[in-house]
Amino acid sequence: MKIVKTSCPLDCWDICAIEAAVENDCIVEVRGDAEQPITNGFLCVKGVKHLERLRSPERLTSPMKKVKGEWVAIPWDQAISEIGDKLIEIKNESNSDAIMYYAESGHNGILKNIDQAFFNTYGGVTMPQGNLCFGAGFAAQCEDFGNALSHDPEDHLNSKTIIIWGRNPVTTNLHLVPYLKKAKEQGTNIVVIDLIETETAQMATHFFQIKPESDGFLAMAMAKIMLESGNYSTDFVNHNAENFAAYKEKIDAMDLDSIVAKTGLTVDQIRQLVALYADQKPAAIILGYGPQRYRNGGNNVRLINALGALSGNIGIAGGGVTYANIFVLQWVDGDFLSNSQAAKTDSAYIKPLFPEYMSAAGKEKIKGIFVTKSNPIVQMPNTNKVIEAFTKIPFKVVLDHFMTDTAQLADYVLPCTHIYEEEDFLHSAMWNSYFIYTQRAVAPRAGVKSEFEIYTLLAKHMQMSEFLEKYPNEKTYLEGALAPLLKDINMTLDEIQGKRMKKEGNDIPWQDKKFGTPSGKFEFIVPDPGSWFFDEEIKASYPLHFITIQPPDSLHSQHFLDRVEGQLPFVYGNQQVAKDWRIQDGDEITVASPEGKIKTLFKLNEGIGENILVAYNGWWLKNQGVNRLTSSGASDLGGQAIFNNCMCKINK
Ligand code: SF4
Incomplete structure (x- = not known):
């Protein structure tokens, strides 16, 4: 028997290192490779399923x-x-x-x-x-910082508060969870902001459940409270930032009650959130994809980035607005990879x-x-x-x-x-920031x-x-x-065969306060919510938000191969939705949007907010295909799909 070092190729935050035990050209066992410090010897269920996919009798073996x-x-x-x-x-x-x-x-x-x-x-x-997936957030980070760079997972242990905003690591970024648990044991506030009371919210010290479309408003409300009380870093905004005066002028002109009303929270709750974030330096924000899957997704992320700058949490240990991390791509020659210079069109x-x-x-x-x-x-x-x-x-x-x-x-x-x-x-x-060699097993x-x-x-x-x-x-x-x-x-x-290599030099991005923007400084957004898109008109006919999230046991549609033909997708909603629409747990219902309709099975879930239906993405056409409901469209930045701008209604 030999042990082969490989890894998980799925579109996941983690990229787990895997050991495969191989005998007679047959894999007899796969397990997480304990030598990789970040993914640390354990795999999620999706990683374990690679073996099933490898051996599946349904695999194509001929053109x-x-x-x-x-x-x-x-x-x-x-x-x-x-x-x-x-x-x-x-x-x-x-x-x-x-x-x-x-x-x-x-x-x-x-x-x-x-x-x-x-x-x-x-x-x-x-x-x-x-x-x-992540286009609007990526573009927003490039606008403000000049690049998308994340703090090293170990650095989160330096934070007094960690805000997980629109990400559910228990399902999508499993190897972040041990860091969160350890931080919590050390006394760090673990704060979750989400539409849904996820498994991550359940392990947090604080949970703030917001309405769909409101991430940017919450960020502006937090900023307004910080600015009004003078609870912000004059040092950072005066020396390391561009556009602060214009940003402040716009936020100052806003009515706090009006913007708070969009969020689903109270002013007191947002003051508590500000106390957890701005009074507990260093504080980190770890952003997920949720807030940027809207037509205003780029604005939402830019407003959240601005909180990091306003609070002086940029470029310091335990701080940052962590989203995507493309630092390791500096180890790749993109021109050679794609031979882009040979193309004679930019279509x-x-x-x-x-x-x-x-x-x-x-x-x-x-x-x-x-x-x-x-x-x-x-x-x-x-x-x-x-x-x-x-x-x-x-x-x-x-x-x-x-x-x-x-x-x-x-x-x-x-x-x-x-x-x-x-x-x-x-x-x-x-x-x-790891590069991992994968050996043929x-x-x-x-x-x-x-x-x-x-x-x-x-x-x-x-x-x-x-x-x-x-x-x-x-x-x-x-x-x-x-x-x-x-x-x-x-x-x-x-x-380098057989090696797992970390590109060093980015554990705390922007420490030198030299940003990759045209000004060389952090660039504040100048918010203009009057120009943003909301679903108000559509809501008259389709009053429920339809939100699709990552399934725990599949990477998008990849593992839906095994779902039984004809099985209806589950949609989850709370008691209020059930009462309003006169439905019960287990009912077969039709969910309709302006784009289409699908048959589903309704499941009660009290963790889901008001007037929201939630479904896992990835269901195939044999199981109705939940994206029959979502709309085409692109976000304000980055050409991001606007999955979360989807309104629907129920027919029993
Ligand atoms: S999908 Fe699972 S096994 Fe694969 S990298 Fe992500 S956490 Fe690891």
Whole structure:
């Protein structure tokens, strides 16, 4: 038996290090690798399920082609030649950007980016901009700080107060929880702000339950109380910040009662929250994705960032506004990774506006689409429109392990390798600063190929000599893409195999108070809520908020493969909702929004706020698909999907 070091490639904050025990080319056990200090030897249920997915009898083991509406298994050489010929034909008859590219982070890894290098060398294709996950918050942090950098998890132990705002680490960032528990034992206030009384809220010392759409108002109310009482850092705002006077003028002009009324809290509760935050320096804010999944999502996060600056909690141990963390990406040569300079077009679409793009600019232009590492039919908002738009594209190729809802609508599906069948390097661009080597644990299942091999075969068929010369093999690709890392630590690719490496130098971001903004200072937002979008008109007909959250046992839609066909998705609401709509726990109800309707099973949950229905995201079409209810649209910053701007009603 041998022990293989690998890791979890899912789109998760943590990137767990994994040990796989392998005997006769068969994995007999997987467990968390205790040598990795952050993920510390334990996995969540999603990580454990990798083994099931690896072995699943439903895994695709041959390229599939749709012929007269039926799926037919075809040999690889046929798939490569037909797809390659079509790519050549489309480029010759139209342009390379008549091909559209769609990817998410369903399976991370440096080598997985070879598709971008391929399509850029092909001439450049129509690329997505914006994001379904964290785009508005990321853009907001870049506006204010000049970059998105997080405090090291260990640094949270220096905080007197930690505010977890719109994040549920118990489900989505499990390895943050031991730090929170330890901090709590040390006497740190653990404060949760959320729409839902989550498992994280239940372990907190304080919980503030707010209304949907109100994160920005809560931040402004806190700021107003701090400014009125003079409880803020004049040193930081005078020396290290830009736009403070304009920010203060706007907040001063606001009526406290009016902004507090939007939040669902009382003035006294917000004063208590201010006391926990501004009087308990150092204090950290750990932000989740929740507050930025609105049309005003960028503004919401900028207003929360401003609290960090106002309180003087930026650049100090135990402080910060921690959101995503792209520090480790400094170890990657993005140009080599994607060969971006080879593209001869900058054609792009905003990801959460895919249906709108396809009914306007893309209608005549787009002749083909490649989808990889994702299942956009059920992950994108507004499923009905996404299906309509996707179906109209004449040539559709999907790379996946399974026949997902997106794969079902394609013309070709190419089966690719699983993390346990690959050698690669992974990192989290969202939380910690580790780079993790993943060793191949078992040989690839017969019939599947890695993305690197698939794109190399296509390039050979298409005689793309530039691509083949630049990226002749996986080792060359990794050496080029990881050149900054190898230079920094003065090692070769062979020498870093088996290693888990932390990029040092960012445990406390912005300590030198030199920010990456145009002014070189922290930049305060100048808030203008009068220009923001709210769901007021829609509420007359659809009075309930529909909020989708991460399931505890699946990363988005990935683990819904096993849900029974026809099983209805659960929606959760409290007693008040049940009473108002005359429904009971277990009732089958139809939930309708302006975009569509789905059948669901209602479950009582007193942890959910007033006039809210909550469902897990990820349900497939065989289980109704909850994104049939959500709307297309993009946030004020970062092209973020506005999942939380979804109003609905119930029909029993
Ligand atoms: S999903 Fe996240 S917490 Fe779970 S095993 Fe993977 S990296 Fe770890």
